[in-house]
Amino acid sequence: MRVVAASLAQRDIEGARRGLVLSLTDDEGRVGLGEATPLPGFSPDTADEDERALAELPGALGAIDLPLEDVTATASAIQRAIAPLSPQLRCLPAARFALETALLDLLGQRLGLPVSACLGGHRRHAEVRVNGLLTTSVALPEMLSRARALVARGVRAIKVKLRSRGEEGFARDLEALRALRREHPAIELRLDANAAWSLEDAPRRLALLAPLGPRFVEQPVPPELLHLLGARDVPWAADESLAVEGMPERLLEAEGCAAFILKPAMLGLLRAHELGQRAQERGLGAVVTHLFDGPVALAASCELALALPRPPLACGLDAHAGLEAWPEIPIPQLRAGGLVVASEQPGLGIRPWTA
Structure with a gap:
């Protein structure tokens, strides 16, 4: 060809x-x-x-x-x-x-x-669940309202981006997370610190978060330092660190690392698939997520999640508000209720179109 x-x-x-x-x-x-x-x-x-x-x-x-x-x-x-x-x-x-x-x-x-x-190589999963997304940058009543809507849709895992900064900000985030956990004691909770914590602060903050039972905290410290964090009271996951040369190899061996967060828009599609395979071979979780991009990229990210050797954890592949800026075209891999499903169409299943 x-x-x-x-x-x-x-x-x-x-x-x-x-x-x-x-x-x-x-x-x-x-x-x-x-x-x-x-x-x-x-x-x-x-x-x-x-x-x-x-x-x-x-x-x-x-x-x-x-x-x-x-x-x-x-x-x-x-x-x-x-x-x-x-x-x-x-x-x-x-x-x-x-x-x-x-x-x-x-x-x-x-x-x-x-x-x-x-x-x-012909291996694919019938379906993959998606996680919901919240942020502490909104008022607590609004955050809780959004959580209720996600749960009502059938979403079983919620990721919360911790946007506040400094000790006072972390204290506010902690109280918001406690309120969220009280309302939804059975939900799988994930947190994302967006590399904002120092290597010195991270262990103490992870210990304070431990009673909430989060599955992991994504990228608690800067990308080049993550492999130094070690096993803590709450497991952690690698996101931005995966784009640092040589860092994925260190993280595959690092104590405390629970999962790789795979963004093909930040890694390339083949590299993201390779890292997902290697993570699962080491017993780590894998999560595929979009970059709030358009329908073609979202469809490709869904196909990546369906192609991993083992079913990934609930993935960051839910439809998002940014899609409204693109032409309205069907994404055959997305279904209502928080599901990515295997498409029976060849390729991506999206026909040529004009942006």
């Missing part, structure tokens, strides 16, 4: 954020889709940088040689095809995510298989 044409459509989302939808056409007329929507202030790349890198297609791509009977070879076939672009994509994970997604979409269509089956 050879890519003979490529095009980029743009979507202004809000503020300075911009999304890019990549369309690749192969020599038999199939069209594969990918998306690059970096998040300003969080992603290491920008939409302008991604656009420049993706504009070099398709001339820089090699041919994709894939025996039709060997679905397990899809990842290596894509890696060989994009090898000429690897230097440019090294620091542009959103562009890599878009390119890998579009190529997997093409190969899935060629093989008559969904992307999850191509990633996992």
